[in-house]
Amino acid sequence: MKAAVFYGPNQPLKVEEVPMPVIGAGEVLVKVAACGLCHTDIGYIDHGTPTFKKPPLILGHEISGTVFEVAPDVTTFKVGDRVLSPAVFACGECNPCREGRGNTCENMKMPGNDVDGGYAEYVKAPANNLFHLPDEIPLIEGAIIADAITTPFHAVKNRSGVKPGDKLLVFGCGGVGLNLVQIANAAGASVYAVDIMQLKLDKAKELGAVGTFNPKDYPDDKSFVKAVKKATGGAGVDIACEVIGNPKTLETAFNLVRNGGRLVIVGYPPSPMTLNASKVMYREMEVVGSLGCSLQDYPKAIEMVRNGKIQLVPMVTKRFSLDQINEGLDFLRSGEGIRSVVCP
Ligand code: NAD
Numbered sequence: 001m002k003a004a005v006f007y008g009p010n011q012p013l014k015v016e017e018v019p020m021p022v023i024g025a026g027e028v029l030v031k032v033a034a035c036g037l038c039h040t041d042i043g044y045i046d047h048g049t050p051t052f053k054k055p056p057l058i059l060g061h062e063i064s065g066t067v068f069e070v071a072p073d074v075t076t077f078k079v080g081d082r083v084l085s086p087a088v089f090a091c092g093e094c095n096p097c098r099e100g101r102g103n104t105c106e107n108m109k110m111p112g113n114d115v116d117g118g119y120a121e122y123v124k125a126p127a128n129n130l131f132h133l134p135d136e137i138p139l140i141e142g143a144i145i146a147d148a149i150t151t152p153f154h155a156v157k158n159r160s161g162v163k164p165g166d167k168l169l170v171f172g173c174g175g176v177g178l179n180l181v182q183i184a185n186a187a188g189a190s191v192y193a194v195d196i197m198q199l200k201l202d203k204a205k206e207l208g209a210v211g212t213f214n215p216k217d218y219p220d221d222k223s224f225v226k227a228v229k230k231a232t233g234g235a236g237v238d239i240a241c242e243v244i245g246n247p248k249t250l251e252t253a254f255n256l257v258r259n260g261g262r263l264v265i266v267g268y269p270p271s272p273m274t275l276n277a278s279k280v281m282y283r284e285m286e287v288v289g290s291l292g293c294s295l296q297d298y299p300k301a302i303e304m305v306r307n308g309k310i311q312l313v314p315m316v317t318k319r320f321s322l323d324q325i326n327e328g329l330d331f332l333r334s335g336e337g338i339r340s341v342v343c344p
Contacts, residue, residue, distance in 0.1 A: 002344065003058045003120035004325045009048045012326040013059065013119065021116065021124040028077050028127045029069040030085060034143035034319070034341040035118030036062030037332045039174065039245070040268060044113075045329065047270045052114040060342070061087040061111045063118035063125075064133060064143035074127040082133040084302070085111065085118070087147040088292050089129045103154060103292040118143075119325060121344045131298050134306045141316045144175070144339045145305055148315065150293035152180035152243075153301040155266050156187055159290040160239045164188030167237040169228070170209075171253045172244035172267060173200035175339035179315065180241055180266070182207040186309050189239075192232060194249075197335055207311070215252075225255055235259070241266055241290075247273035254279075254287070262286040319343050 001020050004013040023029050041059050043049035051057050063085040067077050077083065089109045090102030097105050111117035111125070133142050162168055168189040170180050177193070178200065184191045185208030192211040193204035201212035211231055218224035229236055236258035242250045245267030254263050254275055263285065280287060293301065304310040317337030320328035322344040331337055 001121040002322055003116075004322055004342075005056045006044060006051070006059050008055050009045060013045070013329070015323055015325065018058070018120070020122055023069060023071050023124050025071050025073050026126055026128065027071050027124050028067055028074060028083070028130055029122055029124050030063065030065040030083060031068040032063055032118050032121060032123055032344045033065040034063075034140040034343050035060040036144045036146070036148060036175070037320075037328050037340045037342060038062055038147055039332065041112070042329065042332060043268060043270060046333075049270060052110070057112070058116040058118075058120050059112040060118035060120070061113065062143050062146040062148065063111065063123055064139050064146070065123070066139070068122060070127070076127055077130060082135070082139055084131045084133050084142060084146055084298070085123065085125045086129055086131070086293075086295060086298060087111070087150070089126055090295055092128065100296060101294055102296075103294045119322065119342055119344070121322070129295060131302060134302065136306050137302070138313065140319065140341060140343060141313050142305075143341050144312070144316060145302060147292070148175040148339050149179050149305065149310060149312070150298060150301045151176050151266065151290070152183050153304070154293035154297060155180060155241060155264055155290040156183045157297070159288050160184070160241060160264050161262055162187050162189050162239055165190065166239055167192065167232050169194065169232070169237040169240040169253065169256060170204070171240065171242045171249050173204045174243065174335070175315070176266060177243035178203055178207060178338055179310070180243055181209050182310055183304075185209070186304070192228070192237065194228075199336070203338065221252055225252060228256055236261060238262070239264065243267050245269045247271065251275065254285075257285055259283045260285070262288060265289045315339055316341055
């Protein structure tokens with residue numbers, strides 16, 4: 001089969017012939033319809049973030065497709081079924097899995113990180129981690145549910161503590177951040193959005209943001225913080241979600257949370273950073289991380305897409321063929337699109 005293989009940082013993915021995956025007990029072979037291009041892959045390719053499996057590795061963790069083959073012991077799927085493969089496979093047995101927090105599974109396996117992923121014609125997945133995609137959800141655009149929608153779903157529903165009427169500030173309106181805007185809006189929050197690209201801010205408004213801010217419009221961080229505070233009532237926001245992964249914007253987001261409020265870290269900073277712990281103490285702030293989404297929440301996110309509470313199709317900007325994958329990664333680097341997919 002054809003796949004785009006990662007051989008190491010600072011070099012393009014190599015599109016080449018590789019052996020077809022061989023399924024074992026409990027597994028399903030999926031013919032990939034689409035795989036989302038995610039900033040996390042840029043981390044491996046451009047910033048040297050190590051993958052758990054050493055290269056060569058097929059990247060890609062946002063996968064939709066149709067079932068091509070099932071192991072004899074699999075009864076829940078049949079050839080031809082439309083499926084969504086989650087961004088992380090959970091074991092279902094460790095303590096976090098038993099507590100319903102399989103997104104932090106002790107034995108998690110991420111396609112395109114621990115095992116070969118979806119920038120390929122075929123990928124294998126454990127049947128007990130796969131989801132049926134309803135007919136109303138288009139197969140290609142549906143791929144982005146596996147991360148760009150489930151990640152903000154978990155961040156909003158389980159980690160932000162948002163209540164109707166809360167002021168929630170989203171830093172970074174990319175593939176994940178814009179979906180966070182629409183999910184937080186659906187949860188009844190007054191959503192404010194920050195980005196350095198006007199077209200992302202325009203999209204955030206379309207998706208329900210009541211206010212938008214471009215840090216480039218301000219001479220320095222201090223005046224930016226002052227302006228956002230003024231526009232959001234003076235005290236700071238109830239919740240700030242950082243969805244960029246930049247230590248600098250994480251610090252700014254932290255400074256914009258009101259006393260007793262919460263900072264949710266969704267972005268993946270490539271390097272360690274410091275936060276003022278004494279401010280966490282005397283302002284009684286909460287700083288929480290948010291990773292992916294547990295399997296039990298996938299059906300809820302899929303249902304929000306199916307019934308139109310989450311817009312899906314407009315969130316996919318471009319489609320690339322497998323041969324065009326490096327072009328697709330460049331488009332992701334440019335920041336111009338929301339989410340783009342590779343269609344092998
Ligand atoms: P993206 O590139 O699509 O979006 C990033 C957005 O941030 C862009 O719109 C960009 O214009 C904006 N931005 C960049 N620098 C900025 C700045 N200084 N100020 C304001 N805005 C700025 O990326 P994405 O795919 O949405 O991913 C966002 C982050 O989330 C990445 O760090 C990624 O690794 C991480 N991520 C985390 C999880 C998780 O489970 N927590 C899952 C997926 C992605």
